Amino acid sequence: MKITVAIIDKGGKEKLYSPLIEHYSKLIKLYSQINIIDVFDKKIARAQDVSAQMAQKSYSDALDTYLSKNSITIALDPSSKQLNSEEFALLLKDKSDVTFLIGGAYGFERDFVSKCNHAISLGKITLSHKLVKVVLLEQIFRGLSINSNHPYHK
Numbered sequence: 001m002k003i004t005v006a007i008i009d010k011g012g013k014e015k016l017y018s019p020l021i022e023h024y025s026k027l028i029k030l031y032s033q034i035n036i037i038d039v040f041d042k043k044i045a046r047a048q049d050v051s052a053q054m055a056q057k058s059y060s061d062a063l064d065t066y067l068s069k070n071s072i073t074i075a076l077d078p079s080s081k082q083l084n085s086e087e088f089a090l091l092l093k094d095k096s097d098v099t100f101l102i103g104g105a106y107g108f109e110r111d112f113v114s115k116c117n118h119a120i121s122l123g124k125i126t127l128s129h130k131l132v133k134v135v136l137l138e139q140i141f142r143g144l145s146i147n148s149n150h151p152y153h154k
Helices: 019-030 044-049 052-066 085-092 111-115 129-147
Strands: 002-008 035-040 073-083 097-102 117-122
Touching: 002 052, 002 129, 019 035, 019 129, 035 052, 035 129, 044 052, 052 097, 052 111, 073 111, 085 117, 085 129, 097 129
Parallel strands: 002 035, 002 097, 073 097, 073 117
Antiparallel strands: none
């Protein structure tokens, strides 16, 4: 299995979250390949200074390349359905290639979300992008554990 997490984020090492990201990435590698891609450029930075609509368009443009017919694409979208861990695990079950897409501060355009195979919400609260990355990686590991009947999820 191959899992990609593409996120609108400046990236870089961060003292608080980097060890957790590395920890969960290592655990995920017991079950799957994992590739975390931070996407941020001058176009996104400029668009965020102009308007929410321009920012959303820049996120769509930047992440459009990750919408692939060969991969199940899952957008993280706060207005979408919230899943419990077992339902989340089903998104991963028997898949060979899954890509999670995380937008920027202004979220995704509705059109972009509709191009994805699934859209899910991690909850109604607002989280920093680095924390979303950690939470998502933990849920990916939990989902893979559930699918493998590993006791981690209990």
